[in-house]
Amino acid sequence: MGIRDLVRKENLTYEDAMTIRKLVDLPGGFELHYGMFLPTLIGQGTEEQLDAWLGQALSMRIVGTYAQTELGHGTFLRGLETTASFDKLTDEFVIDSPTPTATKWWPGGLGKTATHAVVMCRLFLDGKDLGPHPFVVQLRDLETHLPVQGVEVGDIGPKMGYNGVDNGFLRFDRVRVPRAALLSRYAKVDRDGRYAPPPKANAKSSYATMVVVRADIVKYAGEVLSKAATIAVRYNAVRRQTAPEPGGLEEIILNYQQSARNLIPTVAKSYALIFMGQTMWDMYGRFEGQRDSGDFSALPELHATSSCLKALCTWVTTAGIEVCRQSCGGQGYSLLSGLPSLYTNYVQNLTWEGDNTILCLQAARYLVKQLHAILAAHRGGRPQPELAQTVAYLAGTVSDDPFLDVSRQDYEFHDLLSFEVLDSIMAQRCLFVAGQALDNLEANARRLDAEPKIGEGAAWNASHVIMVKLAKCHGWLLLHRSFHGKIESLRKEGKVSDASLRVLESLYHLFTISHIEDSLGDFLEGNVLAPSQSQLIHEATQALLLKLRPEVVCLVDAFAHDDYSLNSAIGAYDGDVYNRLYEMAKGSPFNDTQEGPAWDDLLKPFLTRRGRKAKL
């Protein structure tokens, strides 16, 4: 609200306001208003509906949220139970929560803030179920803020983090709304209760929006991980522990190999994620061009790409923050380090905007479909189907033209530091796992005497583990390619010095090679590398860690997180860790009095209960 006042006073733009919001970094009850309510209104409302609500929503006289998930249904949207039945007599919809599991659950700001919501309800016309549709529903009185008649609404209680946002629950007891409550840009219901379904292209464009949201999630994953990496690298570069000889200067902990192995690859991952966010925006830009000339053909690829990357990148960030936290010893457990709240506020990203496992399965479905098409063409002697760029390598499943046979080469360290070699290793791993996935699906189909259907059915459900793995492997390939691609475009742009490019290149090598080390099993199992080459991977990782050790502090400084936004006693730019810890601790509310808040009521009566006397 302060921001709104500031914007008005200083005459700032919408972008300025969003930047301020990001910097303040205190999500509250209005997140969903800006993030979902307004976009849905604008995207799905008719002109008249925008006239009715947009002005009030923009000036925040009404505050909205987006209520889709129910107690009983998150992933499976088609299972939503809230109903909106058209009453022809009064020209109204009756919104109802027929069961306990129909209770809306989770929407941000719904608990105590929102006055309105876009509510996903199953549309019923003359008893006919037409599936989920979006309705704008008023929830609270605008003067008293009390729930309107028939609405029960409240907060769902404390969460692991993100507690500034009042996620809420919502139940309807036959609440009547006008026909105009149905957002009708696409699907419509007329005065006589006749339904006009949405045009097919609509589904497509909503897929496209998803890609944008997910590109943002990937970029944000990189931002959050780079914050954690900045804090941990700075602390590890300042902290000294253990003297090599009695009385000697203690060693900087980042010079111990395990700290370096924990943190330097995490810096590399942060760069990879940030670059990937940019690459996704580039992909989306190209798609927009095609779309405007009516070409939606890139959508399935975009959808699969964004699905597997949303999942992979949020997992990488979650695990990476925790690695950073653990690398700071005890201080990583103190909120003053800033690391615990990065974690607890972040991990929800694994679940919303599609649960990660589900997204991997969706990406795998696309990959397996491409593979089936390739194999069918091959078996039938037909020309190969045209493949989208990110999956072109799948053609290697029937020919291995483009792949170097690394496993039979007598490679040394410097041979590994080549995009062609690394790309071949990474792509062949994907092909191997893809082959396993197909085999597994068929084996399960045989075992269960079921169809080897893609994306559903008993055989598919029994093959989830390898499908999730396939999607992740594909995602790692994309990260690896995007990292290299971004370095190449930076080189072309010519704005970054050669020295910096060389450092980035080493960082990219470490990114891919340390991933190969972490997942060595896949590469050996698939004969992409020979067991005897493992040692080369270990040595290359060690050598790159040593090479990058002198650069890593600059590499995190380059993320350009200022002290304010890091909010960490141990991660500030100046490295003055101990004084800051001490000052911040002294300021803790517990220290407002010397005796502490529990003295008068609890400790005093207990400790002094019978003329206690110390002998010391």
Add this chain to the structure above:
Amino acid sequence: MGIRDLVRKENLTYEDAMTIRKLVDLPGGFELHYGMFLPTLIGQGTEEQLDAWLGQALSMRIVGTYAQTELGHGTFLRGLETTASFDKLTDEFVIDSPTPTATKWWPGGLGKTATHAVVMCRLFLDGKDLGPHPFVVQLRDLETHLPVQGVEVGDIGPKMGYNGVDNGFLRFDRVRVPRAALLSRYAKVDRDGRYAPPPKANAKSSYATMVVVRADIVKYAGEVLSKAATIAVRYNAVRRQTAPEPGGLEEIILNYQQSARNLIPTVAKSYALIFMGQTMWDMYGRFEGQRDSGDFSALPELHATSSCLKALCTWVTTAGIEVCRQSCGGQGYSLLSGLPSLYTNYVQNLTWEGDNTILCLQAARYLVKQLHAILAAHRGGRPQPELAQTVAYLAGTVSDDPFLDVSRQDYEFHDLLSFEVLDSIMAQRCLFVAGQALDNLEANARRLDAEPKIGEGAAWNASHVIMVKLAKCHGWLLLHRSFHGKIESLRKEGKVSDASLRVLESLYHLFTISHIEDSLGDFLEGNVLAPSQSQLIHEATQALLLKLRPEVVCLVDAFAHDDYSLNSAIGAYDGDVYNRLYEMAKGSPFNDTQEGPAWDDLLKPFLTRRGRKAKL
């Protein structure tokens, strides 16, 4: 304090009181009093010192804590900076914090609760530094609870979890304490300032105490993980999501393969950890017998074993809780599920009682020493050194008598389900990693032109990654053996039905085989398994998941966590998830009023600022 009253009223024993405390499970400012202050007093105090303090401490007229860690030093104890200098004139010690980094930091209960502390100070006699020694120091006035003259004490601020405990900081400005403040059962200072060092056996017996503490940590790791597993398995067994065909009954999510892969091995790990805690107690029991006849020879092994297991088991539990949390979708993010606070309260265990990385390095040092002894004997043609039981397999580094050559066998699923086969696989992996560790140490020594010293020095510091890995692999071998060993003793005891033993055996198979799948790279790299055998491991894992699926709910019920101690809306015994979520959410303090706590002060002035009017 309530417990104390209850104990007095009901005339309960110390064990009863401890059980109640565990059930209440609300750690507070007294944790360190019972956990460290009293044991240190009893272990290190003389008769006179016990006379002076024990009575008051037991009746809680004074409350103590244990203050060792300083801002500047956690792992490196020898670096502690707080000083205690003997003043011969007054027969007192002067306790001082000479630098900011000398500030004591972290002790539990120190912030606002403790009146006394055992403070580790560097003992100075006539300017001579005799290293860290324990002193009992009064910190607060017993009537006013204000810090005594020269003491600055306070809370270190909020933490990721465990916030019921007031971890604190502490500084001394030349505080004088009587000579009797030095706990003098072992090291003593006489009236003339002459020092009598502790007998050697003392260090040994304090090592032994460490083993007991760590056995408890391992057991506790199993308890915490089994709580998370209970919650997640029960929810996943009740939650349905996604209908196979329109209108059909939705599938139980535990029937999806990825859920099963996440959760059933986590149940297996919980059992493994609980059994390991028992095995460690057994080991300790045997040691006590030997110790009483003056034989301390088992100590190094015990110390190494307890170090690597403390580290490995706390890591397994940390990662396992998070897997459980993620497997519950959105509900895993709600505190009402009980999962987030299991995590945030638990992860400190990775750091205290020895940072995990450091403990792994200590265990590795022991293992590498044994290997050197074996190799030296072998090279010199001498008979093999006697090896402790847990490391006897290391002799295989110079002979492979006891090992099956699994990689050349044409094994099928049922062949794998044998302790001999699995044990051979697990032990050979350790031997392979041990060999890598030795090679790495020597290579680094050559590269750095340094000594390949064990446990310290530049070459050792540059080999930390493989040393940590060696310790972990050794730990997995111990877990695998202990799991199997416990099943064998249960069988011998004859109290568990054959059917239950068969289920436990499958669980043990899954434990080891899913670990092999997770770490396949090691086994392939070491030629313990051939790449072509990987598929067998995958298939065995899948088959065991299916076999155990019908048992897994009973397996978590058998942990016997009651609903009260799980405190989870989604993990209760009756499976009534949705009503419980709804009721618990409604009871959240945010819902005390319909408008919510922010309405009057914030939202109302903002939203109703200018005769806001809705058009809907």
